[in-house]
Amino acid sequence: MIPFSRNKHECEDCHAHFGSYDELVRHAQEAHRRHALKCAECGRLFLHEKDRLHHVKEERERKVDARRHKF
Numbered sequence: 001m002i003p004f005s006r007n008k009h010e011c012e013d014c015h016a017h018f019g020s021y022d023e024l025v026r027h028a029q030e031a032h033r034r035h036a037l038k039c040a041e042c043g044r045l046f047l048h049e050k051d052r053l054h055h056v057k058e059e060r061e062r063k064v065d066a067r068r069h070k071f
């Protein structure tokens with residue numbers, strides 16, 4: 001395990017570090033009034049469209065995977 005893998009989510013505006021992406025999003029919204037993008041599937045919030053698209057793609061692949069394992 002890499003000890004620096006925690007707190008790897010850094011705020012672009014004030015360079016504060018967060019243990020999870022969700023914490024970073026919440027901080028950016030509250031401290032910097034950033035507009036967050038929402039995943040239509042699970043309601044998770046993202047700061048950038050590319051982050052949201054990456055998540056949506058992963059979510060879709062996971063769903064395909066689950067289907068494959070079921071049958």
Ligand SMILES: [Zn+2]
Nearest residue numbers: 011013014015
């Ligand atoms: Zn910040």
Ligand SMILES: [Zn+2]
Nearest residue numbers: 039041042059
């Ligand atoms: Zn989602």
